[in-house]
Every structure is written in structure tokens, then in C-alpha cells.
Amino acid sequence: MKTSGTAKWQRNVFIASFTIPTLLFFCIFTIYPVIKALYYSMFDWSGMSDHMDFIGLQNFKDMFRDPIVWQALGNDYFLVAGKVVGIMLLATFFAVALTRFNFKLAGFFRSIFFIPNVISVVVIGVLWNFIYNPQIGFLNAFLSLFTKEPVTITWLGFTSHTIWMLLPPSIWAGIGFYMILLIAAIQNVPESLYEASDLEGSNQWQQFRSITMPLVWEQMKVSILNIMMTTLNGSFVIVWIMTEGGPDNSTQVMGSYLYQMAFRQYHFGFGAAIGVLILATSLVTTVILQRVLRQETIEMS
Amino acid sequence: MVVNKKMAAAGLAAMMAVLPLAGCGSSKDSGGSESSPSASASATPSASPSASPSESASASPSAGDAGPKLTGDFEIQYFVGGYGDKWWKKVIADFKAANPDLNVIEDGGPKINDQNKPRWIGGNPPDFVYIDGAGLNDRQMVEDGQLEDLTEWFKTAKNVDGTLISDILAQPPQQYDGKIYNIPLVLNSWGVFWDKALFKDKGWTEPTDFQSFLDTGDKIKAAGITPFIHTGKYPYYIQGAILYPAIVSANNDDYSILKDMADSKVDAFKSPAVMAGLQQIVELRDKGFIDKASIQINHTDSQMSFLQHKDAFIPNGLWLPNEMSKDIPSGFDFGFIPSVTQKAGGKVVANTSTATVAIASKAKNKEAAKAFLSFIFSEAQASQWAELSGAPSNIKGDISSSSAPNFVKDAAKFLTDPNTVVIPTITFNADVEKVMWDATDALTIGKITPDEWVKRVTDAAAKVKK
Numbered sequence: 024m025k026t027s028g029t030a031k032w033q034r035n036v037f038i039a040s041f042t043i044p045t046l047l048f049f050c051i052f053t054i055y056p057v058i059k060a061l062y063y064s065m066f067d068w069s070g071m072s073d074h075m076d077f078i079g080l081q082n083f084k085d086m087f088r089d090p091i092v093w094q095a096l097g098n099d100y101f102l103v104a105g106k107v108v109g110i111m112l113l114a115t116f117f118a119v120a121l122t123r124f125n126f127k128l129a130g131f132f133r134s135i136f137f138i139p140n141v142i143s144v145v146v147i148g149v150l151w152n153f154i155y156n157p158q159i160g161f162l163n164a165f166l167s168l169f170t171k172e173p174v175t176i177t178w179l180g181f182t183s184h185t186i187w188m189l190l191p192p193s194i195w196a197g198i199g200f201y202m203i204l205l206i207a208a209i210q211n212v213p214e215s216l217y218e219a220s221d222l223e224g225s226n227q228w229q230q231f232r233s234i235t236m237p238l239v240w241e242q243m244k245v246s247i248l249n250i251m252m253t254t255l256n257g258s259f260v261i262v263w264i265m266t267e268g269g270p271d272n273s274t275q276v277m278g279s280y281l282y283q284m285a286f287r288q289y290h291f292g293f294g295a296a297i298g299v300l301i302l303a304t305s306l307v308t309t310v311i312l313q314r315v316l317r318q319e320t321i322e323m324s
Numbered sequence: 325m326v327v328n329k330k331m332a333a334a335g336l337a338a339m340m341a342v343l344p345l346a347g348c349g350s351s352k353d354s355g356g357s358e359s360s361p362s363a364s365a366s367a368t369p370s371a372s373p374s375a376s377p378s379e380s381a382s383a384s385p386s387a388g389d390a391g392p393k394l395t396g397d398f399e400i401q402y403f404v405g406g407y408g409d410k411w412w413k414k415v416i417a418d419f420k421a422a423n424p425d426l427n428v429i430e431d432g433g434p435k436i437n438d439q440n441k442p443r444w445i446g447g448n449p450p451d452f453v454y455i456d457g458a459g460l461n462d463r464q465m466v467e468d469g470q471l472e473d474l475t476e477w478f479k480t481a482k483n484v485d486g487t488l489i490s491d492i493l494a495q496p497p498q499q500y501d502g503k504i505y506n507i508p509l510v511l512n513s514w515g516v517f518w519d520k521a522l523f524k525d526k527g528w529t530e531p532t533d534f535q536s537f538l539d540t541g542d543k544i545k546a547a548g549i550t551p552f553i554h555t556g557k558y559p560y561y562i563q564g565a566i567l568y569p570a571i572v573s574a575n576n577d578d579y580s581i582l583k584d585m586a587d588s589k590v591d592a593f594k595s596p597a598v599m600a601g602l603q604q605i606v607e608l609r610d611k612g613f614i615d616k617a618s619i620q621i622n623h624t625d626s627q628m629s630f631l632q633h634k635d636a637f638i639p640n641g642l643w644l645p646n647e648m649s650k651d652i653p654s655g656f657d658f659g660f661i662p663s664v665t666q667k668a669g670g671k672v673v674a675n676t677s678t679a680t681v682a683i684a685s686k687a688k689n690k691e692a693a694k695a696f697l698s699f700i701f702s703e704a705q706a707s708q709w710a711e712l713s714g715a716p717s718n719i720k721g722d723i724s725s726s727s728a729p730n731f732v733k734d735a736a737k738f739l740t741d742p743n744t745v746v747i748p749t750i751t752f753n754a755d756v757e758k759v760m761w762d763a764t765d766a767l768t769i770g771k772i773t774p775d776e777w778v779k780r781v782t783d784a785a786a787k788v789k790k
Contacts, residue, residue: 072468073447073686157617158629180556180619182771270556270619271766288754289464 057302063295070291082296092297095275096304098186102193102276103254103308107247109194110201114246117198118205119231123217133206137199144196148264151192155179155265179266185273193254193261201246208239244316251312255305277301398692399429399450401440403457406643407510407679407713412454414708419699426692444470444684451687452696455506456679462498462506463586463751465682471505472683477694478504483702492701494720494739495676495748499583506682507697508749509709511718512642513735514564514675516664520657522633530659534604537637537664541613544636552608553635555626556619556768559761562605565639567764569663569673570601572745577671579747586750588785593778602767602774604665609768619769631656637664641677642735646714658731662738671745672738678718678749759784 064082068075086092117136121129139147154161155178166174178188216234225233236243259278262268268275268283275283277297285294402412409432420428431440431450437459443449449470455462465471478497481489490496494511497504516531523530526547531537541551554562568582575581575597584592592598608614615635618626623640627648630638638644645658662674681700683693699705706719716732720740738744752760763777772780 069464069468071441071444071464072470073445074469155620156625157620158625158634175616177616177620180616180769182766182769266620267557269762269765270769271762271771283758286459288758289461290755 060295060298060302063292064299066292067290068292069289070285070294071289075292078292082293083299085293086296086300091272091275091280092277092300094272095277095280096300098274099255099258099276099304101186102189102258103251105190106193106197106254107250109190110197110250111243111247113194114198114201114205115243117202118209119235121202122206122209123227123230123235133203136202139196140199142196144260145264147192147196148261152179152265155188179274180270181273182271183273185266185270189258189261189265189274192265193258196261197250201250204242204246205239208242209235212238240318244318247316248309248312251308252305255301255308277304394423394426394689394692394695396689396692397427397429398452398689398696399431400452400454400696401431401436401450402454403436403460404432404434405457406647407456407715410712411709414712415700415705418705419696422699423692423695447686449684449686451689451693452681452683454509454679454681461751461754462680462682463500463753466500466505470685472685472687472690472693473503473505474507474683475502475504478507481694481698483698485702485704487702489698489701492703492720494716494718495678495746497680498586498748498750501587506680507701508676508678508680508718509700510677510679510713511716511739512677513662513739514561514569514639514641514677515660515662515735516565517630517638517640517644517731518636518659519633520659521655522636523659528636531637531661531664533666533668533670534664535668538607538611541608541611541637545611545613549633550615550635551613552637552639553615553626553629554618554639554768555621555623556765557622559764559768560757561623561626561639561641562768563760563764564641564675564677565663566608566665567601567605568675568747570604570665571595571597572673572675572747573663573666573670574598574600577673577745579673579745582747582750585756585785586752588753588756588788590782590785590789593782593785598778599774601665602777605764605767606774609770614768619765627651642732643715645731660731660734662735662744671743672741673745673747674735674739675747676739676749680749753785753788755788756781756784 065077065079066075067078067081117132121133142150153159157163157175157177157180160178162178163174163176166176179185181188212235216238217230220230220234256278258276259282262274262276262279263282266274268279277300281294281297281301284290284297400412400416402409404412412430412432416428416430420426429450433439434457437457440450441459453460453471455465462471474497478490483489483492489507493508495508497507516537518530520530522528526543528540528543529536531540544551554566571581572579575595581592581595581597585598615629617629621629626635626638627640627644628651629635631648631651631653642660645652662672666672681697683690683697687693701719703719706717709715709717716736716739739746760781763772763780766772767774767777
């Protein structure tokens with residue numbers, strides 16, 4: 024009786040020694056900032072001053088009346104959609120090509136495609152700024168090879184839809200990681216399945232549809248969710264480096280607008296409210312995507 | 325199982341969303357602990373021994389021969405940017421020598437505005453602040469009640485040489501509802517640059533007014549060079565050097581309109597002068613003078629294009645030659661005029677640019693801070709400023725110092741000419757200013773009309789005023 028009690032207690036101590044520090048860190052570094060952000064979003068505060076005015080939900084009301092917030096939200100989801108389609112198509116294609124088509128330079132190409140992932144996003148932004156530069160940029164110089172007059176397109180200066188131009192760098196920067204993820208998944212698919220289908224006379228496309236896709240679906244789902252989350256929360260960097268949200272707010276995303284409002288226009292409370300909006304949209308989108316992407320899990324055995 | 329996964333994914337999403345915010349939150353909280361340096365108790369009593377007339381307490385005895393008057397701690401926050409920190413080191417050393425009993429604490433550095441932010445929020449700011457660089461906005465600081473009202477002090481303040489400070493300032497301090505909170509330390513000017521050598525070579529006339537600017541622009545365009553490039557990513561270059569002078573010229577050289585705009589008075593933006601200024605930008609745009617690359621590039625790119633003679637004119641500030649000193653081709657000779665938008669025979673309008681100094685409203689040693697103001701706004705320190713920072717100081721007479729390069733002398737000629745309208749530096753409301761920037765950008769690429777510009781900006785101003 025007594026001994027079993029001690030054993031149970033020891034077990035509890037053992038469990039607690041692992042969970043409590045984690046929980047503590049989680050509370051300090053995740054829960055507390057979220058609550059703090061919620062708290063600040065209720066204030067009219069410059070971010071500099073030693074006094075704050077409580078204004079309830081006014082920041083949120085202002086936010087929903089601010090056309091730039093809607094523009095930013097639209098741009099964010101445009102980037103999510105564009106990146107999910109672009110990255111998943113290309114990453115899957117490269118992953119399949121490098122695993123199923125058995126050619127010699129697979130390892131080499133794997134490294135090449137992964138390189139953009141090792142480069143800092145800041146560097147990527149600066150690099151693509153040079154590619155897009157209307158005077159000395161690579162893109163215009165390349166296009167000029169095919170025309171009589173030199174091409175002088177201002178790639179990042181259209182009156183609208185400039186956000187399209189941020190897709191190629193984002194996709195280019197993202198492919199490598201998801202390609203590696205999918206390569207690992209495909210290599211886990213038992214070779215015997217492919218051998219069997221070869222005997223049945225199926226071609227590469229049929230193998231991809233019926234074997235590869237269903238068996239790596241979990242990884243694809245994780246990839247899509249991860250692209251969505253990193254875009255909603257992190258597209259700020261590339262936007263800020265390349266356009267600072269301009270021209271005329273046409274490339275503003277929620278993150279960049281948050282920064283603009285909180286630190287450039289001294290509305291910290293409003294910035295915090297945008298932060299809460301980012302949190303809410305991320306959560307809602309995650310749940311929705313989970314539903315949409317649900318598919319019967321196929322176990323390999 | 326499904327639920328768990330969903331929760332995990334949602335949790336992950338939540339975590340990523342708050343990470344940027346976490347940075348903000350934690351930096352503020354950590355400030356509390358660091359913001360308690362030994363605020364030595366002797367800070368305040370220092371005021372009592374100097375029973376001199378209250379108004380010019382610090383000014384009357386010159387710092388050199390005065391006894392140990394200032395005591396306690398005196399903390400100075402200064403941002404280190406384009407003007408460097410040589411002058412600050414020197415002037416603080418001089419001030420220490422003049423006041424041996426004062427414990428001067430230096431808070432200097434390129435990141436100091438962010439580093440000291442928690443202390444301003446916590447109500448424990450340094451005594452003296454140099455307002456320059458990102459993260460500090462004088463108008464915002466005034467609105468937040470963080471700066472000491474210097475209106476009364478400024479009326480009678482004398483520098484260490486016994487001269488009235490208001491008499492020797494080249495540009496007066498900005499007024500916020502008639503009150504003064506910060507004193508401009510630097511005198512810099514916006515304007516339009518060109519390469520004198522290139523113009524001489526091609527036989528182009530240097531512009532003196534808007535018509536000659538347009539005429540020269542036509543010739544430049546005919547010669548296959550784009551006449552004008554600006555910095556679309558940071559539209560304050562074209563606003564500072566073109567739009568604001570244009571508005572002042574159109575307003576019969578009366579710059580009070582800019583002050584009203586800075587105070588976000590809606591009617592000011594509806595003035596015909598604003599429309600006239602915008603029309604001049606539209607004219608440049610419609611004549612095809614504005615380099616199409618402008619809209620997407622930053623200042624460095626636009627300046628490089630200018631230096632490479634891809635473009636003939638660039639709106640910029642007097643710091644340009646210093647900023648680009650490594651990249652200036654040999655033979656390049658900067659020509660400069662503060663404004664090109666005036667009518668023929670009209671006055672040149674110089675829109676100045678500055679960095680200011682101020683005292684914190686919660687300063688613990690205001691006596692020392694005021695004495696320091698009297699100390700730095702003197703001829704001696706002003707000429708040191710010009711020498712050590714490479715920019716003209718805001719003290720009259722100093723700007724034409726012989727060691728200054730040609731374009732600075734050109735500028736000095738304009739700035740001291742009685743026929744030049746000198747606009748004192750004006751800080752706009754950050755919200756209104758951002759809307760102006762966006763609208764000006766949109767105007768230069770033909771996305772909106774001047775009427776829409778006015779509509780956008782008046783809406784923003786009305787919202788701020790509300």
C-alpha cells in the first residue's frame with residue numbers, strides 16, 4: 024500500500040519534472056505575449072509615451088474601416104494561395120524527378136535547389152531587388168536581348184498588382200525545404216509497391232497518382248499548412264526589404280502594416296490590434312485548411 | 325487523434341503569430357529593470373545654490389570662470405548617424421572641463437533611440453536628448469508630453485558668450501501651438517543637384533526658376549538623358565526639394581501654409597497653392613521628365629543613377645556629396661539650388677532639414693540641461709560642429725567657413741541671401757505625412773490626379789484632427 028503510493032508519487036514527480044518547465048516556458052514566451060498583445064490592442068498608445076489611454080475596441084473598429092488593412096489581408100491571402108500552388112507544384116515535381124527518375128546528377132540538383140533556403144530572406148530580397156531594378160536589373164537586361172529598344176519595365180512600380188512581383192522570390196526561396204521534405208517522404212515509400220505496379224504495366228503518371236500521392240499526402244498537408252502559416256506571419260520580411268509596402272500601399276501585408284503603424288506612425292495599440300488579427304486569421308485558416316485537406320490516411324504496411 | 329493534431333497545428337499557428345509581438349512585449353518589460361541607474365539624490369538640490377535670477381540662471385556666469393555651480397548627474401542621449409559622434413565627444417569633454425563637479429553620463433550610439441525607449445516609457449528618461457534618426461519624432465514626443473516647454477527659457481536664454489540664442493539661430497525652432505520644445509542644432513537644406521561639369525560640356529543652362537528648369541529639361545531629354553530622378557521608395561526627397569518649395573512659392577513666399585499643414589489643418593491642404601505645387605509635379609510627369617525607375621528605387625540607387633549621368637537632376641539634401649563620396653566619378657562638380665519651382669524672378673525657397681535638441685520633461689537635472697544648451701549654441705561649439713560633423717550648424721555666420729566644399733558655399737550663399745525664403749524645418753504629423761508620401765508617389769506614376777491627392781490628404785488630416 025505504502026510502496027505503491029510512493030511509486031505513484033515518484034511517477035508524478037517524474038512527469039511533472041518534464042511538463043512543468045515546458046509549460047512554464049510556454050506560458051512566459053507564448054501565452055503571456057499573446058495576452059499582452061491583446062491588452063495593448065485596447066489602448067491608444069504611441070509606443071513611446073509613459074501614459075496610455077484605454078479605448079476598448081476602438082482600434083478594432085478603426086481597423087475594419089481602414090482600407091489598407093483589407094488590402095493587406097487580401098495581399099496576404101494572395102501570397103498564401105500563390106505560394107501554396109507555386110511551391111507545392113514545383114517542390115513535388117522536383118522531388119519526384121529526383122527520386123523516381125533515377126538520373127545521375129540527382130544529388131547535385133538536390134543541393135542546388137536547397138541553396139535558396141540557406142540564404143537569409145534579407146539577402147534574397149536585396150538580390151531580387153537587383154533582378155527587378157529597371158536600369159541595371161537582370162530581368163530587363165535579359166528581355167532587352169529580344170527587343171530592339173531596351174526594356175525599361177519598373178517591375179516593382181506598377182500602379183496596382185505589384186504584389187504579383189513578390190511571388191517569384193517567395194516561391195524560389197521556399198521550394199528547397201519542401202522538396203527535401205517530400206523527397207524524404209517518397210523515399211519511405213516501399214520500393215516493392217513501385218515494382219508491383221511496374222509489373223502491372225503502369226506508367227510514371229499512374230504511379231504518382233496512385234502510389235506516391237496518397238502515401239505522401241500527410242507530408243504535403245503539413246507542407247501546405249506550414250507555407251500558409253509562415254506566409255501569414257512572415258511575409259513581412261520580404262515585403263519590407265523589397266518595397267516597404269509601396270508603391271502606394273499596393274504591396275502592404277498585415278505584418279508590414281503592423282510595423283508601419285506601430286513604429287513609423289506611432290500607433291502601437293493599433294499595431295497590436297493588427298497582430299491580434301494576424302493571430303485570428305492564422306488560427307481560422309489553419310482550422311479551415313485542416314478540414315479541406317482531410318483525406319483518409321493510407322497506411323503503408 | 326485528429327483533434328490532437330488540429331490542436332497542435334493551431335497551437336503552432338498561434339505561436340508563430342505572436343513571435344513578433346513577443347519581441348515587442350519583452351523588450352518593454354525588460355526595460356523596467358535596467359531603468360534604475362543610480363539616480364543620485366544630489367541631482368535636484370543643485371538648483372538651489374545658484375540663487376541667480378531665475379530666468380537666465382545658467383547663462384549669466386560664463387561657464388569658464390564660474391565656480392562649481394552644476395553638480396549631480398547629467399545624462400545626454402545622442403544618436404550617432406550620418407553626422408557621427410566626434411562633435412558630441414568633443415563638446416561633452418569641453419562641458420565636463422567647464423563643470424568639473426558635474427557627472428556627465430553619455431548615452432550615445434546608432435541604436436540609442438531604441439535602447440533608451442523603455443526609459444522614456446517608464447518615465448525615467450535621460451536629461452538631454454538629441455532628436456535624430458529612426459525611432460524619435462519630435463512632434464510625437466511633444467504630443468506625448470515628453471519634452472520640456474522651452475518657450476519662456478528661449479525668450480531670454482543667452483549662450484555662454486552672453487549672446488541671446490534666439491538672435492544667432494539661422495532657423496528658428498518649430499512652434500507647436502505657439503510653444504517651443506526643441507532647438508534646431510543642424511542647418512541643412514533640401515534642393516536640386518546637377519553636375520556642373522556635364523552641363524558645361526553639353527552647353528545646358530543651369531536652372532534658376534521653373535521655366536528655365538523645364539527648358540533645360542527639354543534639351544536634356546533631346547540629348548537622350550532622363551532629366552529627373554527621385555526616390556520613390558522614400559518620397560520625402562521629392563516632397564522636401566520640389567513640392568514644399570513649390571507650395572511656398574505659389575503661396576506668395578509665405579511658408580505659414582506649411583506650418584498649418586504640419587498642424588493638420590484641413591483648409592491648408594485645400595489651398596490653391598497646394599494645387600499649384602502638385603500641378604508642377606504633374607507637369608514634370610507629363611513631359612516625361614521623371615525617370616520611370618524612380619518609383620521603385622531607394623535613395624542609393626537613385627543617387628547612383630544620378631552620378632552615372634543616367635539622369636541630370638536629383639532632388640536631395642546637402643548631405644548627398646558626403647554620403648556618396650566613395651562613388652563620385654572624377655570631374656563631377658555638384659551644382660545646387662534649393663528650389664526650382666519658383667517663377668522667373670521669384671525668390672528661391674530653401675526648405676531646411678535639421679536635427680534638434682531638447683530637454684526631457686521628466687529630466688532630473690534641468691539646470692544642467694539648460695546650461696548645456698547655452699554651452700552648445702555658441703560660436704565656438706558651432707564651428708566645431710561644422711568641422712567635426714561635416715554639416716553646417718544652425719548658428720549664423722558659421723556656414724561659410726572656409727574649409728567647406730563648393731556646394732556648401734553655394735548653399736550658404738542661398739541661405740544667407742535676403743532674397744531667399746528660408747523655411748524652418750517642419751515636422752508633420754506622421755499619419756498625414758505617410759498619406760502624403762503615398763499620394764505623391766501615386767501622383768508621379770499617374771495613378772491619381774492632384775484633386776485625388778488633396779482628397780486623400782484632407783481626409784487623413786481630418787481624421788487626425790478629430
